[in-house]
Amino acid sequence: MNTLYSKIDSRRIPIYSIQDTARYLRIPVSTIRSWTIGHNYPVKSGSKFFAPIIEISQSKPYLLSFTNLVEIHVLRAIRQHHKIQLNRVRNALDFIDERFKVAHPLATQAFSTDGVDLFIDRYGELIQASQVERNQLKLAINTHLERIEPDDGGLAIKLYPFTRSHEENNPRIVVIDPRVAFGRRTIDGTGIATSILKERYSAGDSIDELAVDYDCDRLSIEEAIRCELSTISA
Known part of the structure; x- marks a missing residue:
């Protein structure tokens, strides 16, 4: 293996288009x-720029x-x-x-433990959220964090994206792993x-045929195809 390539953390490499990210995460x-x-947004004096929240590579295409x-x-x-x-x-x-002084804190295990309460307290103060609203927000965040698997250093290495509309009890069958x-x-x-399973299914192969060809259980094949056929509005 190329020594230089082996030293590159695949998690940091910009490879996903905005369109693919939207499709993978079911977000517009x-x-x-x-x-x-x-993005720019209108104000009385003309327009203002809403700066991005997530820091990404500035090379184009984004x-x-x-x-x-x-x-x-x-x-x-x-x-x-x-x-x-x-x-x-x-x-x-x-x-x-x-507080954490690390790059990308939302993708770290430290956020999953100490960071969630700190974030909710600060955000709750800013929007004057009630305790009920804060509890709801914490539940939603934890539901998302449960689908992230960190490495030994605490940085996310696997993401199990939602494959169904209802977040609760989403199966952990489909995974995004940069490796x-x-x-x-x-x-x-x-x-x-x-994507390969979806292409073959769309071309006429049955679920059972795919399960045999890939030596994989039928339910996993179905879930994989379901997530590929799911669409979101742009």
Whole structure:
């Protein structure tokens, strides 16, 4: 193996387009653009620029890393319950950055343990959230964090994206692992890319045929194809 390549952390390599990120995480393209590139919005004097919340590579075309995907996955929990308060989300994240002093804190195990309560307390103060709202936010964040697997150093190495509309009890069958299949979605533990299964299914192969060909159980094949056929609005 090339020595230089072996030293590169695959989690940091920008390989995901905004469109692929939207499809993998079931989040609208416009939302991901806003979080990672920013956008202009109208004001009385003309327009202002909403700066991005997630720091990504600035080379064009814009591409995201696996670590960026994990950060967006966690922010998704906040957006679902407090859709507009993005500037205050930024302020709360700045607070977390200062406390942990690590790059990409949302993708670290430290956030999963000590960071969640710190974030919710600071964000709750900024939006004057009730205790009920804070508890709901914590539940949503923890539901997302449960789908992240860290390495021994505490940085996310696997992400089990939501494959169904209801987040609760989503199966952990499909995984994004930057070390496997160039970071595409695969069936966990197999390396079988879900996109390949969808292509063969769309071409006429049955679930049973695919299960035999790939020596994989039928339910996993079904879930892989289901997540590929799921669509979101841009």
